[in-house]
Amino acid sequence: MEGIDEKITAIINQFHLNNFSFSKRIGVTGTTVDSIVNGRPQKDGTRKKTKPGYDVLTAIIDTFDINPDFLFGKSSTMLKSDVSNNQTYSGMPQVIAVNEIGEENVVYVPVQARAGYLDGYGDPEYIESLPSFHMPHLTNGTYRCFEVEGNSMARTFFDGDLVFGKYVEDLRDVNDGRVYVIVSKTEGVVLKRVINSIEERQKLILKSDNKDGNYPTYTINAQDIEELWSVTMYASKQMPEPMDIYDRLNELEHKIVDLEGELQRRTLN
Template sequence: METFKSRLQELLSAENLTVPAFAIELGYDNPEKIYRLMRDENNKPSFDILQAISNKFVNWNLNWVVTGKGNKHLTPVTNGSSETIIGSNQPEPTPANSLKLSPKLSATPSPTPKNREYTPSNNNSFVNESSLIYGAKAPQIITINEHGIDNIVYVPVKARAGYLLGNGDQEYISDLPTFRMPGLNHSTYRMFETEGVSMAPTLSDRDRVIGQWVENFDNIRENRIHVVVTRSGVLVKRVLNRLKERGKIYLKSDTISHRHDHPIIEIDPEDIQELWYVNMKVSSDLSEPAEIYERVSELELNQQLMMKKLGIETPRLKQKPSNDV
């Protein structure tokens, strides 16, 4: 049965748009409103969304998009003068086969942005989003499935060097594994493999983290873990946003025992190519709690020995009078 969702998917497919790109076309910074419509067949679009579609996609019959009635497209024709009439061999669109929400509606079709590349490949498609918003901070290539939903691209450690050089290369991205995961359908996500112990005990070596694309530095979540893709590397760190105070972003590690090997890193915002907020991890580290406690105890012991070497007095247990006879 044809629904608003299926007709909206047809519109996106015809315009070569992903859901995030469609949301941007409508003037939304976040595609959540559109994803909400796509998730449930019974969800209905708000007036604001319909008005935005009417204003932006003027060659589509909004009445067909909403109800399925009438022709899909409104064909611009002329009446022999300089005046342009919307309709198909008719002097004016009628309520029976068209829907008009705003006087801003014009007969000029909404062009597909020139920077967007769309090439089908099996069941996945590739969309170049490099210049839509926020410059190089947007993921340059994303992959979508046959329903127009973004896939999650997996970047293992071995692929990091290539990712830095080829994250705008459709052929390179197509060679990386992609997958979908329940609950991660409302934004653009990417998975990265971690390396080393700098984020222990939060993240272990070879853990995998899934990050949600951060489209604006104002949306950085203070002291939370992010994947920061710079010109020189891929870093998984906690982020401190000090752009307003110092014009810098700082990255810090969680490790205590190896803190001296992983100092705080200062980064200029223009050096960041991509930024992903980590909201999920996949780990094979199933250590027992006792193991973790032993590690903490060892860290405390090392701290005490270090303080002793530095001549710093450590707290001692006060002796109580013995009641033994």
């Protein structure tokens, strides 16, 4: 990861300046900038770089319209003016629920509440009106429980199943091929398998597990995403059908029992 000195050097180069002209623009001495970028000479012949203070960082951000996340290594987008063209994801759930002893609860979003959730996910009163419960083993994050609607994800998830999602703080952390609940004003609340194309195209690619042809793959822009939840657990009323091998073993077991009975009868005779 690049240090803040390298970030400042990149800004200097972006605006075709040298250390001295850059220092004049932000209102400090050339020596100050040089000590940050190149370091101060030490007795042993090495150079020790100075960490820029708050005033210097503020001056750089304000003077050159720099994206603060770029300086601190959280974004590759240097200029604030370019940020609007990239993701506007908040990075934190707007509202959480806690129980009486301060432990974070899992908020349950049933199908009939989805329309209201699109308008109320940031409204504390609305979130409080939804059912919530504590699950001790769901820790280290904020979780929501969503009821599955439809069969676009069959054979993995079915209508009426419950999926538990952990809030994703950064869209760049989306793992290809994993299942997520995506909340957006354009698509509503959807459950899809996701391919991450944030860095290249500022989009997520959404795929359905149902392959009957009625659920085409499509994309969603990062700027349209309100919330993203990584599915970590689910509960289903669907009981899996017995596997073929189970049927065969069951048939074999019956034949063995029949043979044992036949042998016993022959022995008695």
